Amino acid sequence: MLFRRRTLEKRMPSYDLAVVGAGILGLAHAYAAAKRGKSVVVIDRDAQANGASVRNFGFVTVTGQGAGDCWTMARRAREVWAETAGRAGIEIVQRGMVLASRFEESEAVIDAFLGTEMGEGCTRLTAEAAQDHIACLRADAARASLYSPHEIRVESRTAIPLLARFLEEQHGVRFLRNTAVTAVESPRIETARGVIEAEAVVVCPGDDFTGLFAERIAAYNVTRCKLQMLRVQPVKPVTLKTAVMSDLGLGRYLGYADLPEAAPLKQRLDTELKAERENGIHLIVTQSADGSLVVGDSHHYAATPDPFASDDVDALMLGEFDRVLDLPGRVVTERWLGTYASAPDRWRFTDKPSDSVRIVIVTAGCGASTAFGIGEETINDLFGSVA
Numbered sequence: 001m002l003f004r005r006r007t008l009e010k011r012m013p014s015y016d017l018a019v020v021g022a023g024i025l026g027l028a029h030a031y032a033a034a035k036r037g038k039s040v041v042v043i044d045r046d047a048q049a050n051g052a053s054v055r056n057f058g059f060v061t062v063t064g065q066g067a068g069d070c071w072t073m074a075r076r077a078r079e080v081w082a083e084t085a086g087r088a089g090i091e092i093v094q095r096g097m098v099l100a101s102r103f104e105e106s107e108a109v110i111d112a113f114l115g116t117e118m119g120e121g122c123t124r125l126t127a128e129a130a131q132d133h134i135a136c137l138r139a140d141a142a143r144a145s146l147y148s149p150h151e152i153r154v155e156s157r158t159a160i161p162l163l164a165r166f167l168e169e170q171h172g173v174r175f176l177r178n179t180a181v182t183a184v185e186s187p188r189i190e191t192a193r194g195v196i197e198a199e200a201v202v203v204c205p206g207d208d209f210t211g212l213f214a215e216r217i218a219a220y221n222v223t224r225c226k227l228q229m230l231r232v233q234p235v236k237p238v239t240l241k242t243a244v245m246s247d248l249g250l251g252r253y254l255g256y257a258d259l260p261e262a263a264p265l266k267q268r269l270d271t272e273l274k275a276e277r278e279n280g281i282h283l284i285v286t287q288s289a290d291g292s293l294v295v296g297d298s299h300h301y302a303a304t305p306d307p308f309a310s311d312d313v314d315a316l317m318l319g320e321f322d323r324v325l326d327l328p329g330r331v332v333t334e335r336w337l338g339t340y341a342s343a344p345d346r347w348r349f350t351d352k353p354s355d356s357v358r359i360v361i362v363t364a365g366c367g368a369s370t371a372f373g374i375g376e377e378t379i380n381d382l383f384g385s386v387a
């Protein structure tokens with residue numbers, strides 16, 4: 001894919017849409033445009049996706065997303081994932097979610113959630129019923145459980161490359177890798193390796209705030225969130241039919257935590273799980289095709305987060321894991337860090353530097369769950385809605 005600057009400038013390749021960033025948000029925009037027959041180029045500075053989009057759980061979550069826009073986008077994105085995964089050769093490794101709760105105060109939150117429109121299709125389970133989904137679930141961690149059928153789980157580190165290949169091979173999307181975009185003055189896009197022309201440009205830079213449109217992005221008071229993640233291998237084979245969460249999830253995911261009924265629970269969590277709450281820990285456990293478990297996560301905020309993974313934070317996450325799942329002898333086989341964009345007062349923004357340029361950033365930990373919905377919205381805005 002190497003091309004010389006002079007050659008590119010002479011030919012000035014032209015597209016309907018150029019997308020900067022080949023994470024899930026960039027790919028979602030490319031897909032929405034390609035489905036409408038637009039010619040699309042995706043440009044990324046890395047050789048392969050290496051940002052938040054391949055470091056996450058691959059947990060496409062509907063239930064628990066903030067009420068309103070986020071939940072609506074997640075529902076649409078989940079539909080697109082479900083209809084696209086098979087075509088792109090992406091395996092859906094798990095479906096659904098069991099949120100197991102052990103605190104009395106959680107019951108009120110689960111019941112209140114079930115009474116909202118977001119609770120549609122979800123049910124409350126006894127410990128026994130929850131163990132039908134998760135055999136290794138501790139009964140005393142599942143005094144009441146919320147079951148949701150809506151979630152799907154993909155293996156992000158393979159799903160994102162497969163999605164890019166699908167776009168390239170079946171939708172004719174062109175990918176320029178190892179290519180940093182240095183300026184966007186639509187229709188000219190300057191890259192470190194030459195100039196490209198496109199009728200419209202969507203910039204999806206993830207948490208790179210100081211490159212393109214730095215001043216416009218800074219106006220949203222963005223910062224970064226650093227997360228620690230683990231891969232855990234059970235000693236004996238075990239099947240988790242769904243993803244697993246715990247009371248800490250009820251205190252953090254806004255679809256639950258914003259309910260008035262969550263106040264007593266959050267108070268109790270702040271006292272009894274003080275260190276976990278201070279480190280932004282909530283338990284999510286998903287399972288990979290090889291039986292290993294992806295376990296996380298923690299949340300620490302800084303403009304430039306340090307690159308060090310704390311053993312104390314891992315111990316807190318594993319402590320919660322062991323309180324919820326009975327898997328003696330489990331072994332940690334992998335540890336990694338991820339970062340994503342964060343803003344104090346919004347979960348996403350779309351900025352419009354001009355009629356033909358959009359900057360799109362998800363500023364919370366839900367881009368895998370919402371990107372396909374956002375991509376369609378932006379493409380409709382740029383090229384007009386389809387009837």
Ligand SMILES: Cc1cc2nc3c(=O)[nH]c(=O)nc-3n(C[C@H](O)[C@H](O)[C@H](O)COP(=O)(O)OP(=O)(O)OC[C@H]3O[C@@H](n4cnc5c(N)ncnc54)[C@H](O)[C@@H]3O)c2cc1C
Pocket residue numbers: 020021022023024025026043044045046049050051052053054055056057058059060061179180181182204205206207208211212227228229296297337338339340361362364365366367368369370
């Ligand atoms: C550990 C972890 C767990 C998470 N868990 C979940 C979860 O369970 N569910 C969920 O929905 N979300 C989750 N998220 C959040 C989700 O992963 C992100 O919201 C999403 O991946 C953001 O996608 P993106 O495409 O915007 O960013 P990225 O994946 O970071 O991609 C941005 C891309 O832009 C490129 N780029 C930037 N600037 C330039 C430039 N000037 N020129 C060329 N290329 C450029 C970068 O190289 C990069 O490839 C998690 C995130 C992390 C880190």
